[in-house]
Amino acid sequence: MVKLAAFDMDGTLLMPDHRLGDKTLTTLKRLRDRDITLTFATGRHALEMRHVIGELALEAFLITGNGTRIHSLEGELLHQQDLAPDVAQAVLHGNWQTDASMHIFNDRGWFTDKEMPLLLQAHAFSGFRYQIRDLQRVPLDEVTKICFCGEHEDLCRLQIQLQETLGERAHLCFSALYCLEVLPTGCNKGAALSVLSQHLGISMQDCMAFGDAMNDSEMLSSVGHGLIMGNAMPQLINVLPHLTVIGHCQTQAVSHFLAHWLDNPHLPYSPE
Template identity: 75%
Template sequence: MARLAAFDMDGTLLMPNHHLGDETLRTLNRLREERQMTLAFATGRHVLEMRHILGTLSLEAFLITGNGTRIHSTEGELLHRQDLAPEAAEIVLHSHWETQASMHVFNDTGWMTQNEIPELLRAHVYSGFKYRLTDLKRLPSHQVTKICFCGDHDDLRRLKIQLNEALGDKAFLCFSAVDCLEVLPTGCNKGSALNVLSQHLGLTMKDCMAFGDAMNDREMLSSVGHGLIMGNAMAQLKADLPHLPVIGHCNKQAVSHYLTHWLDTPNLTYSPE
């Protein structure tokens, strides 16, 4: 029996309009009230944004943010932190990259980028979280949690080759979406962070269930007792984890649909909408 449920946000819990559906919210509350399950949101989003979202929902959950770089308790206590190695941050910030992608830097103060890109704010309309225009080359390399590049997927795939050659084992690279490539601390991902949280709660990863849709969910989904892939997930994620069940699309609140079945009719075979 699962005792901890971890949820990715974008493409998983959130609908394409970046809002959490009413059915999903009701089902999450059912998990807590009827099964006394602990909830965790495991997301690439910043903790400042997630605190705002949780506040509007009045929902108690642990936060794994920045793709595993931070873990906070339900009371807001920092349980774990991991930053990009200064040497890696220095390389990424001060090298020339053959790419059209935009660069974005995150630390505890927020989100920084160099140019106005209004379309990127659409994903944050629910929370109002925004970037600050900053000369990224002037940022101290020891104050960088993670770096993201946003752009065309094929361009990002070529950039990933460049970054791998330059960074080696100094950082971990992954796609959090088809149009977003992330540079994270070595060994840092949602799976490793969920393991830290599980141990903190006196649980094992086998006691966890998790839902996700992108390559930054891979380690988490593959290491829990019950991992579920969204129907709208990246093709590479489905190909890498063919043994995991695929549920419906986030636009139909598929997480709620699956969990309602799990709560009410666990003896019946589940069929996505």
């Protein structure tokens, strides 16, 4: 029996224009009417997500920053992880061979060192934006995660450089083809969902989760019902071949799947 449903945002709940479709919102409210706990598990910042759920009038727990923060329905901080200062120092002051831009996140917001208006398109629906700052002057004990944005092949080369330097001191993951994240060791959406499920007294086997990128892999593999988007990164489908692949976020496939699951739970499902 499903008691909790966890949703990635970009490429999963959100359509390609980064909006939440009306059908999806209606279906999420149907889940709440069935007393199924909602959780948004995303790489986005808690400040942005609290605004989003307020605008949508939804009650949902928040796993943000790819598992670095967990917040209750009331906004209470339930769990947090930050990068170790020595890791933050190594990344911020490293001489990386890359064209990717660097971004720092902490509880006060999102920081980068130059204007990149194209990146703001993904946040148009919330109005959340970066703050321009000299990144090397950010206190090392105030870094939750670091993100690099750029071309995928460039980021793959950067990932090798970071792995060689950081070893087991950090967790590296792609939250999108163009986004490589440096997270605290052991920090991911799956670990955070496990913490939340224990807090709520819910078994992970009674959780359902949806995702599309490699930062969703631990979450999808650890729940009783993991669903992969049809527009997912090929690497995700390859590492979790036993999970069901549904339709594309453009067609609000999460809503399509859940409507079938709610109304015809004993019939086989096929994507649109």
